[in-house]
Amino acid sequence: MPAVATVRPAARTAALIAAGLALALGAALAPFSAASAAPGDVGDEGGTPALRAQLEAASKGYLDAKTALDRSVDRQKKLAEQLTTTEGQLTERSDKVAEIAAQAYRGGRLGAASALLNSGSPAGFMDRAAALDAVAANEERALRDLRTTRDEVSKTKQALDVEVQEQRKQVAVMAKRKEQAERSLTVAEERAERAERAAAQERASRTPARGGGSSSPTAKPAPRNANGSWPAESCSVNDPTPANGCITPRTLHALNQAKAAGFTRYVSCYRAGGSGEHPKGRACDFAAQKNGFGGVATGGDRTYGNNLAAFYVNNADRLAVLYVIWYKQIWLPSSGWRTYSGARGDPSSDHTNHVHLSVY
Template identity: 40%
Template sequence: MTAARRRWLATVLALVAAATVAVVPSAPGYAAPNPTPTPAAPKEKAVPMLGDVLESTGRQYAKAKAVLDKSRRQQLQAEIQLQQAEQKIQELRPQIAQFAAESYRSGRITAMTAMLNASDPNGFLERATALERINQYNASKLNALIDAEKLVAEAKAKIDAEVATQKAATESIAKQKRTAEKALDLVGGGISLTGGEDLVSATSPKARPAPRAADGSWPDESCNQNDPTTSGCITKRTLHAYQEVKRAGFNKFVGCYRPGGPFEHPKGRACDWSLRSSGFARASNRSEKLYGNNLAAFLVRNADALGILYVIWYKRIWFPATGWKSYSGESDHTDHVHMSML
């Protein structure tokens, strides 16, 4: 074989090897090395520290709210126990008072008096048995009264403790609200809004709640679920919210994972809900605007059930601690509803 022939063959083999490597499928998993981005994904410019502040305050707010909700439930249980114990005391006290008064007037009945008043042995046994029953009955009533009074004291102490817990949680919520408002000022969030025109939160469907921790908080989640909208990944909570939005009838185009950009998309904790069947384009008629309004209203109404961090739609941003605020980021979000998750 000539030298030129050998060089030609080496070149062919190298090209074949390169082609073989190029077509080898990647190992199965939730995300390919270069996940397919959302088609025509809206551009978002990172505002310095805004995303970090919103995430931090959102998580602290959710944590404080979970503590507050749990404490209120426990206080309610303690108040029910208190009411039941006080009712028991009201029932027992007259009976105990009557027994005490009778014992004072006639003298306490003892085994000795029962024996002295008996005319025969059988009569003594009958009186002794009756005496024992009376004493057991009265003792049980007295013990029940003592137990009920103990429950009252415990329930009152627990209520006081829950009130203190709720005060601390309320103060934390107020702090997160102030912090969030300062952060939102960076994107024009100084103007409070009541919810915007055409929002129909009162008639939005109810979503099935996402799983929480035993204490009611939202645990951290990894991006380990297949994203139905790209070849990337999303969290379990994001997937649940995605499925609930779809179940509510919002079936137009949506994109979740993005490998780059600010905020929650690269973490698998955000989705952009378009107004059209494919791609993104600004609302061009009342029907598309109403679709976005209804979708945003659904997310807001079910924010606590789904674990929503914030919603952005049509120059507005909704944050649990602040409600609706004006928004003037690089993307005015007139072409999609943005959903970020805890």
């Protein structure tokens, strides 16, 4: 796997607690056995239920607004194309009506009566009368088409204005959700500072490894609804990891994609207790070390974690990622990477021994 770029974090340390990560290995993923990976459990990952709920709500709201924004932009494009076509028709029909009006002006009002009176026979009179009816019908149709096209142009412009307003609305929602997530992280940060752990956290985060390299494999997208939104899913499929329990189909898909990309070390997903996404089957913890969860990951183990975090960040839109936590940092779709630390300062709560993933 390619090395992951590192970026220096902000000076302030942020105290965050990882929300339960929901991802799952699919049917294509052979179940992990106790013999293939050392037992272990990261346990409670710290933080408060309120904080985890804020992070989940902020990321879900951001993703929903982004989906709505994408749909609105697509509708605007189609409406703009429709408007161009309709305005072209309007020009043609306006020219046609203008031509008919000019001909009527040149012929004079007595033109029709003269044509009838100058017919030499009853049959000729009827033929000319029928011809005049056809001309009148053609003129009426041209006027009707012109009025219809003008109405279509007006309606299309109104619909386009509505979509522009919708776009502005969704952009505002995205900004609000971003602010919500960052405010939650700031509150956690202030609590950490009051706990007098700032110095230790600063030393540990001087050279953090942030996932986000550009060379990660491309994951197969998870299924979406016809309108581009994520379908609601329950904890309905078996968790193939040693945690057993259940996970959502989308979690299973994300877990399978990680395995297909070469990330095959110990994983634990479902956890019955606590809050967050684990009990909902929407989160997984990926050990950085080959033998399961242990101490702080270093060397090749840390590189493995860097690359796994980068894989999920670079495929976030395809896999419905809510957030990723790794090595004292958290990635959110609205804010990117932010400094993060757990409540206890141990490898599990600081996520220095495992990558935590939560999906929508």
